[in-house]
Amino acid sequence: MAAALIGAVEAGLIFGVMALGVYLSFRVLNFPDLTVDGSFVTGAALASILVVYGVSPWTANLAAFVAGATAGLITGVLHAWGKINPLLSGILMMIALYSINLRIMGRPNIPLLHQRTMWTDLAPWTERLQTVVPGADHLIVLFVLGLMVLAMKLILDWFLKTEIGLAVRATGDSPRMVRSFSGDTRRFIVLGLAVSNAYVAFAGALMAQYGGFADIGMGIGMIVVGLASVIIGETLFRQTSLHRLTAAVIAGAVLYRIIIALALRARFLETGDVKLITALIVILALVLPEWRGGRKMTKAKPASRILRPLPSEGGEVGASPGGRLQDL
């Protein structure tokens, strides 16, 4: 049981990195980006094949990060310049990445059992530590993963506080405002999606080395896992400041894995049921607050946008005289 829980926390930390990426696209940019299902595998595939070819696993992680950024960039360009709807842009990229991922891997599955990975690199340390603290092998994995996730979180926090980061956030919040302050919202969407998918692919690379394989199907439903983590984190911790929200998202991912680990202990459930359970968690998280009359899980719209249809960009043509509310 304890081992299962430690395993769940470790996997949760890796999923935390991915959830940070999903948080950036879904919440910050307000862009439901489905590229994630593909870019997670891209990260895993590229890191695995590089490791197999003898490249340093740390370089492989970096390569996965860059590959994810490229995938996000293309999704962003499809939407911002190609004027394709956000959902469709992501789906198109996801499906294109399936073929690309297969090409990268050359086969549907790459085992990493006897390869040099991040973890084999850390083995000497683990052994030394184990002579002092028995059972430290799992602890060092936890420690290293924790440090990496913390670093990724701090980098994201920093990014979102820079002048460019502020513009990315405002693009998801009030695009008209950004354009009225010399901001090209298209660029900020592309940049945001690039960073988002870089995080997702990086998580994929970590997952491949942690799990000991890359598989063409390992990304299926990743977006829902990410969303589940974001929603669990937001709901349970109810934070509003940025650095606490990113922490909550990581905690949400860890909790998600723990919930799954516990659920799988039930005798009537099988490993294959994980995705069904994930979908149920998200559905419950979306529906329950509605029943309780609490905060809606979809991004809260300002009352003005719900109560009053915005005049179309075309000006006054469609504006109704009765639609004018006093003091919003």
Place this chain on the structure above:
Amino acid sequence: MLRLVGVSKIYNAGTSDEKAALKGIDLDVREGELVTIIGSNGAGKSTLLNVIAGTITPDEGHIVLDGTDITDWPEHRRSRWIARVFQDPAAGTAPNMTIEENLALALARDGRRTFRRGVTDERRQAFRERVRQLGIGLENRLGVKVGALSGGERQALALLMATLCRPKLLLLDEHTAALDPKRAAWVSELTVGLIRELKLTALMVTHNMKQAIEMGDRLIMMDEGEVILTYEGEAKRSLTVERLLQSFERVRGSMLDTDRAVLA
């Protein structure tokens, strides 16, 4: 300062819904001038502002700002020079970001955004001083999200943000229309104060005829995509709402549709 030459815009051209929103508008706005624009619903006031801001590309004509033809410039490029306050308080500010973050965003009107920290202590100090001028205590709430402010507070902040870096031209698109009369009057007062202080050139669209008559150096009235009346100088000073309505009838041969145009 701003010159519009033969600017036309037709919506849904070639369909049964075809509507000429702007019909060959010529307009010359002088440096430091405040022009108020009135007209009933569908007169083309907002389209005019959108064409100047770059949200809408005109079918014909040219827009020249300070000697530069900006007709083909996208919105985000024009906004280096042109500031805007929208009617919708949600449009001019980012609700999920704090007051100081909104102000930091407004500070980058030159379009130069870097990977440096957006809100520094130094900037925060400057924001505090600037926001204090509003006199509503926002200087003590710089870390509060803008979404928590009332509509009036948000419009005041939007106005401050729009003028944080002095623009060549300020566009006000019925920016007090969504507020109750008291707050609308307060925001109007702020507007006039800021325009005077910074010697801004501004175009203000309003539904409020009285306000349009009282404020500004020139009043233009639009109807069906055309400028039908212009008052300035002595003619504007002696103008009243009744006279304006009479003139409209004389020019158009019909009564002004007053359900949208606020008379009082």
